[in-house]
Amino acid sequence: MIPFLKALLVAVPAGALFSAVKAPLPWTIGPLLACAAVNVAGGRLATPVPMRLFGLWMLGTVLGLYFSPSVVERVASCWPWILMGVAWSMILGLGFSWALRRFAKVSRPTAFFGGAIGGASEMAMQGERAGGRVDLIAAAHSMRIVLVVLTLPSIYRLIGLHGSDAYQQPMQTVDGSGLLMLVVLTVAAALLAHRMKLPNAFMLGPMAVALGLTASGHSLSAMPSWLIIAGQVTIGASLGCRFSPGFFSGAPRLLAVVAMSTLLGIGLSALFALLIAKPAGIPLATMVLATSPGGIAEMALTAKTLQLGVPVVTAFHITRMASTVLLLGGVYRLLGHLRGWDE
Numbered sequence: 001m002i003p004f005l006k007a008l009l010v011a012v013p014a015g016a017l018f019s020a021v022k023a024p025l026p027w028t029i030g031p032l033l034a035c036a037a038v039n040v041a042g043g044r045l046a047t048p049v050p051m052r053l054f055g056l057w058m059l060g061t062v063l064g065l066y067f068s069p070s071v072v073e074r075v076a077s078c079w080p081w082i083l084m085g086v087a088w089s090m091i092l093g094l095g096f097s098w099a100l101r102r103f104a105k106v107s108r109p110t111a112f113f114g115g116a117i118g119g120a121s122e123m124a125m126q127g128e129r130a131g132g133r134v135d136l137i138a139a140a141h142s143m144r145i146v147l148v149v150l151t152l153p154s155i156y157r158l159i160g161l162h163g164s165d166a167y168q169q170p171m172q173t174v175d176g177s178g179l180l181m182l183v184v185l186t187v188a189a190a191l192l193a194h195r196m197k198l199p200n201a202f203m204l205g206p207m208a209v210a211l212g213l214t215a216s217g218h219s220l221s222a223m224p225s226w227l228i229i230a231g232q233v234t235i236g237a238s239l240g241c242r243f244s245p246g247f248f249s250g251a252p253r254l255l256a257v258v259a260m261s262t263l264l265g266i267g268l269s270a271l272f273a274l275l276i277a278k279p280a281g282i283p284l285a286t287m288v289l290a291t292s293p294g295g296i297a298e299m300a301l302t303a304k305t306l307q308l309g310v311p312v313v314t315a316f317h318i319t320r321m322a323s324t325v326l327l328l329g330g331v332y333r334l335l336g337h338l339r340g341w342d343e
Contacts, residue, residue: 001048003044003045003046004045004046004047004048004051006043006044006045007035007045007046007047007237007241008233008237010031010034010035010038010043010045010237011030011031011034011035011233011236011237011240012031012233013034014030014031014033014034014035015027015028015030015031015229015232015233015236016030017030018030023157024153024154024156024157024302024305024306025149025153025232025301025302025305027229027232027233027236028149028232028233028235028236028239028298028301029149029150029153029236030236031232031233031236031237031240032146032149032150032236032237032239032240033150033240034240035236035237035239035240035241035243036146036239036240036241036242036243037240039240039241039243039244039245040243040244040245040247040248041245042245045237045240045241046241047234047237047238047241051234051237051238052234052235052238053190053202054230054231054234055230055231055232055233055234055235055238055297056200056202056203056231056235056297057186057187057190057202057203057206057231058223058227058228058230058231059203059231059235059297059300059301060186060190060202060203060204060205060206060207060210061182061186061206061207061209061210061223062210062223062228062231062304063207063210063211063300063304063310063311063314064186064206064207064208064209064210064211064212064213064214065210065214065219065222065223066214066310066311066314067210067211067214067215067311068214068215069215069216069217071311072211072215074311074312075311075312075315078280078282078312078315081276081280081282082315082316082319083319084276085290085291085316085319085320086319086320086323088269088272088291089117089291089293089320089323089324090117090323090324090327090331092117092265092268092269092293093115093116093117093118093293093324094115095115095261095265096114096115096116096117096144096258096261096262096265096293097111097112097113097114097115097116098111098115099115099257099260099261100114100115100140100254100257100258100261103253103257104251104253104254104257105253106133106136106254107131107132107133108132108336109127109130109131109132109332110127110132110133110136110137112127112130112132112332112335113126113127113130113132113137113328113332114127114132114136114137114139114140114141114254114258115140115261116324116328117293117320117324118320118321118324118325118328119199119200119295119321119324119325120137120138120141120142120145120295122199122200122324122325123137123141123324123328124137124138124141126328126329126332130332135250136251136254138242139247139250139251139254139255139258140254140255140258142239142242142243143255143258143259143262144258144262144293144294145239145294145295145298146239147258147259147262147263147266148262148266148292148293148294148295148298148299149239149294149295149298149302151263151266152266152288152289152292152294152299152302153302153305153306156285156302156306172222173221173222174221174222174223174224175220175221175222176221178219178220178221179220179221179223179224181220181221182210182213182220182221185209185213186205186206186209186210187206188209189205189206189208189209190202190205190206191205192205193205193208199321199322199325200296200321203296203297204318207314207318232301235297235298235301262293265293266292266293269288269291269292269293270288270292272291273287273288273290273291274287276291282309282312283308283309285306285308286303286308286309286312286313289302289303289308289309289313290309290312290313290315290316290317291316294317295317296314296317296318296320296321299313299317300313300314300317
């Protein structure tokens, strides 16, 4: 527990400082940067797996509370654009994979699963089964997610962008008994989803229960603000603690390729969002987050903080993640039969 307590001593003051100066996504980015800096300097901070899972449970529950019946109907009407977003993420992921293969000179499975826009743990497991290097795949995903988290909220804050989407949780107050029931039900859903080996179980299980309750008109309670902040701190600290003293020196070419391709991917995704935002009837700022190459947790947090269509962003990223996990193995095998793929 000592490395975790040290991480909290670094993460909490950093989050408070970033919040005081009104930095974007302060309780996530502050702990992320502080823990990463200390770890790279040899601080040996760590966050236990249950703490990361706590953050995912909190976020999944909060996101589910947005899906009132009218919101579900609105999101369901966006399904053609959500499918287009899935197709775009596949294309962008193949571009990232090509860049890693061409410029970082890594193996085919390492490049493919390191470039895919999906959950880091799921991509690492699939990549390992295909013969890829798990450490490089995990490093590529960590670098990409951190860059997106640092870039998009900062750009939004720099240009003063703050949405006013009419997506509010039906329940705005904390009810003690309702909160207790909500916690019990969502934790049980997380454990069940984990037992069933579902991807991102500790986020999607609670989200499914909270969504089902809210969509059916049973709003038990809002989540306390301190609990939401605690979840954000654990998510940010967990991302920061992935960095170690040898992180940047272990595979500098791969990380440089990931950095350049990610920044280019953010720009291309913004252009894609510009093309489909108007016909989809979704604000451009919301669509940029929905189609970005970031992780679902981080982009949903950004949308929540900036009031930018949380349910829409969530729906885009959940569908993308599920499609990637289900389809990517088949895409990899298909590409394996193409001439020149190994070159």
